[in-house]
Amino acid sequence: MTGTAGWKLAPQARGVRGLILKIEAAFRGRHTPAGFAMNIHEYQAKQLLARFGVPVPPGEAVGTPDEARAVAKRLLADGHAKVVVKAQIHAGGRGKGTFKTGLQGGVRVCASADEVLERAQAMLGQVLVTRQTGPEGRVVGKLLIEAGVRILREYYCAVLLDRAAGCPVIMVSTEGGMDIEEVAAHTPERIVREWVNPALGLQSFQARKLAVALGCQGDLIRAGEKLLLGVYRAWWESDASLVELNPLALVEGPAGKPTLLALDGKVGLDDNGLFRHPDLQALRDLAEEAPLEVEASHHGLNYIKLDGSIACLVNGAGLAMATMDLIQHCGGQPANFLDVGGGASVEQVTAAFQIIMKDPNVRAILVNIFGGIMDCDVIATGIVQAVKDTKLKLPLVVRLEGNNVRAGKQRLKDSGLPILSGDSMADAARTAVRVAA
Amino acid sequence: MAILVQPDTRVLIQGITGGFGARHAQLSLDYGTQVVAGVTPGKGGQSFRHGPHDVPIFDTVTEAVKQTGAQASAIFVPAPFAADAILEGADAGLELVVCITEGIPVTDMLKVRQAMQGRPTRLIGPNCPGIVTPGSGPDSHGGCRIGIAPGYIHRAGRVGVVSRSGTLTYEAVWQLTRAGVGQSTCVGIGGDPVPGMSHLDVLRLFNDDPDTHGIILIGEIGGTAEEEAAAWIKENCRKPVAGFIAGATAPPGRRMGHAGAIISGGKGTAAAKVAALADAGIAVAETPSVMAETLLKLLKR
CATH class of the missing domain: 3.40.50.720 (NAD(P)-binding Rossmann-like Domain)
Structure with a gap:
């Protein structure tokens, strides 16, 4: 899905440095609410960066071809020779993407307002498929209309958490505009990093070191310092998981003077930090997220759809993952990851069954609950109720363990419903695989 | 102790x-x-x-x-x-x-x-089930329970358990208890990307604790904490260790519930972690059903 599965790191970049790149790589393909980040569109990321003093090209996001034309006209009138039309979806690889209509490229440089209008008409409302969207692609609802610039050099810049070091890291590379995984694999020495003391924030000298590493000279060193300090502050103060500029470009500025500009911007936000940023929370685009996963999140369920035929409903993330593994171990394939949390109320189990039933691939359901604090009898009552409420027709295998488990199992038995019981986790998984076959 | x-x-x-x-x-x-x-x-x-x-x-x-x-x-x-x-x-x-x-x-x-x-x-922690040192009373009553783990599943004894996951820890503990084997202390370190104590920090303490005779280490996809723990065990640990890693079927780039459980760019996979554990001489349980059994086989040797 990420397109990075085959990516191998060069030996020089192993350890802490390698890890950072891998974390970074994980962001490149993800676009769902269950991720550890909420993604926002490029135009929103650029607005955010601009607030922290990071220079971005002049431009505006639009939802109709007429608006696109109007913005293009204005940019051309301001003296810009070219206008770029950029499809706004939460996935990379837009430039090389293809619309389902056959149109090539989700990013296009245009020379006139009429050309922009024509392009906008061809892109808006259409499905764009890139190497990160999967074959289903994504509907383009908005375009970013931006001034075209003359690019002199392309760089890479990102801020993210280094889990192993327990602090943020800012990294830059002279190899901009390409996959950073490729750079890490073939020329790891071209990636330069500064680890940041979270109590102090990025220091000016660190930012200058990075600017110099990019080859900045003279006035550009100060400009680079200011830009990088802004990028770091945008990461920290927005509770971001990732801020990435790829490319960060050296472009021909006014009067032909070279200047630095964030040509592309990607921002992922830490879900856990959103409560203090209502303005950023409002940027969530549900159209970019899988509908069943959005529905699940409304019920406090953590659901991720997979491709198999055995749905599972488990309490606890670790146990849920282990249950998926067990299904595979027994020769089946899990249809989803579903964590109902520590409890497992009637409402939650009912909602979970309803979501599972919407997945047409599901042939059987495996419920695996360790009733630690909660009474298994209460959980069993909930399951029976949910089966009745949802008129569940799929084969259901339930494995209960823990507090008052005997009463719980008896209740399932007494319900008269065709619920299969598993004595152990392995036993239940085997049964589920058998009935799904 | x-x-x-x-x-x-x-x-x-x-x-x-x-x-x-x-x-x-x-x-x-x-x-x-x-x-x-x-x-x-x-x-x-x-x-x-x-x-x-x-x-x-x-x-x-x-x-x-x-x-x-x-x-x-x-x-x-x-x-x-x-x-x-x-x-x-x-x-x-x-x-x-x-x-x-x-x-x-x-x-x-x-x-x-x-x-x-x-x-x-x-x-x-944060985002963890906490810690339990079981007591010697019925259903391990009289122990120290800090957090949200069910107390009665424990039994005082000599196996140390350390894990990132809550319910998966309870499974391991319950398997031990039902086999008549007690625990010295059970520690749930939590599933966040910036945790307090790591697997390794807890392992060092188990290694130095004269009353812990065997250890179950439960990990999951994401990060490299399990690999670091395995490398340390290989060089330093004098006690039998059984391990289990959850998330073999998790697709890359998706967070599996815990903020820390995410496979990134081909690293942090269950396969890599299992290999690191096995390389360190840790007996890796094939399924979560046999976590306790795997350790008990080592202890009987």
Whole structure:
């Protein structure tokens, strides 16, 4: 899905440095609410960066071809020779993407307002498929209309958490505009990093070191310092998981003077930090997220759809993952990851069954609950109720363990419903695989 | 002996008057844990009553420690205030702070981690089930339970358990107990990307604890903490270790519930972790059903 599965790191970049790149790589393909980040569109990321003093090209996001034309006209009138039309979806690889209509490229440089209008008409409302969207692609609802610039050099810049070091890291590379995984694999020495003391924030000298590493000279060193300090502050103060500029470009500025500009911007936000940023929370685009996963999140369920035929409903993330593994171990394939949390109320189990039933691939359901604090009898009552409420027709295998488990199992038995019981986790998984076959 | 907490450890609860904190304060009291104080700013002077128990509430942790000699705390305060609660516990000189709260922003935990460096206070969590040192009474009554784990599944004994996951830890503990094998201490370190104690930190303590004779290490996809622990075990650990890694079927780039459980760019996979464990001489359980069995086979040798 990420397109990075085959990516191998060069030996020089192993350890802490390698890890950072891998974390970074994980962001490149993800676009769902269950991720550890909420993604926002490029135009929103650029607005955010601009607030922290990071220079971005002049431009505006639009939802109709007429608006696109109007913005293009204005940019051309301001003296810009070219206008770029950029499809706004939460996935990379837009430039090389293809619309389902056959149109090539989700990013296009245009020379006139009429050309922009024509392009906008061809892109808006259409499905764009890139190497990160999967074959289903994504509907383009908005375009970013931006001034075209003359690019002199392309760089890479990102801020993210280094889990192993327990602090943020800012990294830059002279190899901009390409996959950073490729750079890490073939020329790891071209990636330069500064680890940041979270109590102090990025220091000016660190930012200058990075600017110099990019080859900045003279006035550009100060400009680079200011830009990088802004990028770091945008990461920290927005509770971001990732801020990435790829490319960060050296472009021909006014009067032909070279200047630095964030040509592309990607921002992922830490879900856990959103409560203090209502303005950023409002940027969530549900159209970019899988509908069943959005529905699940409304019920406090953590659901991720997979491709198999055995749905599972488990309490606890670790146990849920282990249950998926067990299904595979027994020769089946899990249809989803579903964590109902520590409890497992009637409402939650009912909602979970309803979501599972919407997945047409599901042939059987495996419920695996360790009733630690909660009474298994209460959980069993909930399951029976949910089966009745949802008129569940799929084969259901339930494995209960823990507090008052005997009463719980008896209740399932007494319900008269065709619920299969598993004595152990392995036993239940085997049964589920058998009935799904 | 056990690690980190003993049956006589004096425990305070930060956020004792909230619904979640109150419920688990009651369960810890029922388990026989020495809950000596609660802290809720503005409710100092009141008390938390449960059955025969009458636990004094204080406005600040420092005051609670001074008055009651509390040594360890459990944090149940909401995420926006949890980082502050951890730092308050460290400031008051507690030996151990266990943060149960889920959903703390990464930037908060980065500050906490920085601020706690060089301090004697140890942190377990956040987003964790906590720690249990089982007691010797019926259903392990009389032990020290800090957090949200069910007490009765434990049994006092000599196996140490360390894990990132809650319910998966309960599974391992319950498997041990049903096989008649007790635990010295069970530690749930939590599933966040910026945790307090790591697998490795806990393993070192188990290795030095004369009453821990075997260890179950439960990991999951994401990060490299299990690999680091395995490398250390290979060189230093003198005790039999059984392991299990959850998430073999998890697709890359998707977070599996825990903020830390994500496979990134082909690293942090279950396969890589299992290989690292096996390379360190750890017996890796093939399925979660045989976590205890795998260790018991080693112990019988």
